[in-house]
Amino acid sequence: MADAPPSSEKSFLRRLTVITQPVLTRIAHGSAPFITTFALIHLTAPVMANLGGTSLASQVMLLGREYYQTPFGEKYLVLAPLVIHPLSALLKRVLAPKPARRLSSILSVTGYTTAVIVALHFYTHRVAPTDPSPPIYAVGPSELDYEYVKFGLQTWPWRSWLGYLGFTAAVAWHASEGMAIIWNTWLRSYLGGPPGTKRSRTIGAFLGGVLPVATGMFFMWREPLMVFASHADRFRAAFSMSPFYWY
Template structure:
């Protein structure tokens, strides 16, 4: 390949990397907004148990669980963020951060492994119309559903929820740092004055109310009727995670 062809190819690749970087970073605020709304519900369990969590969750669904919101404010940003980051790693003309970096590990663990399990269990499987699930409605799919999973499969549910929450928090902390330093290149090693270790400590601390909220939910008695608990159990049984 001639030098001119090589230079043209490198230029196109750099342009593609820039576009992918903008797509990955531009989709992040939509995901962050969803997370703030979605995770506020388990946080509220610390104050009012599953009743308050369910009320906050129903309010939050007005933002993202509509025909427009779920498609364009949740699924599209998730696909764009994950796809752009993956393609950028594949075509980048220079080595990116190593695959074992905290950003990469938390990103791919959360987005490609745990999040699909979470979405399938909490969003897709409940819509199955055949009995015994019989398409759970939005009002039926409240935090009694979460409690049912925590009661029947305490270790697995705690690991899935806990790992997902911590992974997303750490990924967000490092991701915000990258976005910040991309647009403000003079700020090399700090995010709003915080060191890397402090950023991650803050991310862990912000996860605590979510995790303690799940503990509160796990300690509450299950208030669902037996017939509803059976439908909940059938939903969880659709996932391979809860079958073995």
């Protein structure tokens, strides 16, 4: 039987836990508003398709890029928080002597699911289309609008609907649960009031997030595809680089 670690080592581990847990909590909570802002801007475009179809969705997306696709904005306001947030939450769980919540909790399941989907979504919609090699030939920003999304919806309907709605549901549900924790931790003592029940937060995530995105996508899906055949081939090649669209 292995010897128990010396008391000095146990003491060091306890001190390390005491120091790291609040720091990691602040990092995870502090990065959340940046991600929430980006998500609201990013999801506003498909929601606006309810009013003006693919054309309006693309226009809103181009406006949103002024925030998150600048040399500074994309690196430090979007990508950095998207990496820091799940990494700090994972480190907090690994280093904690007893995790604050079960791995099967809604917050944990939606959080880790979102991290995987965001990485796949970023690769499919940001990295793959910029491949300069044939047959993609680096689809430019002016060409990469919601016609690209519409092409995916019409070419791979089941996978695209599952991917986009699963992505939206995971983000909205995780955000609603995370905001409740941030409210109770930082704001409740100043502003008072509960953040709502788990049931009300779930309903709010569906009605405020998933449903308007789903109906906006439906309107885009029904529209005719407005791209040249050569562009469609490049779109197909870009989507096919993603593991989600391999088969």
